[in-house]
Amino acid sequence: MKKYFCVKCGYIYDEIAGDPERGIARCMLVSMLPDSWACPDCGASAESLCARKVCNYETLKADSMNE
């Protein structure tokens, strides 16, 4: 279970939480998401979700808050 973030808008998808508002059950892996799933913020497909950059994104946000 990982958290992913949308590379286009920064929306966070948490596999543990799923996406109940869009009918996605808890513990739904990103690789298991239906083709109909789209980022609720920008409409990107699940292919835009990136796991590796979650830390980087949050680090970037933290950095910008420190400035």
Ligand SMILES: [Zn+2]
């Ligand atoms: Zn998005």
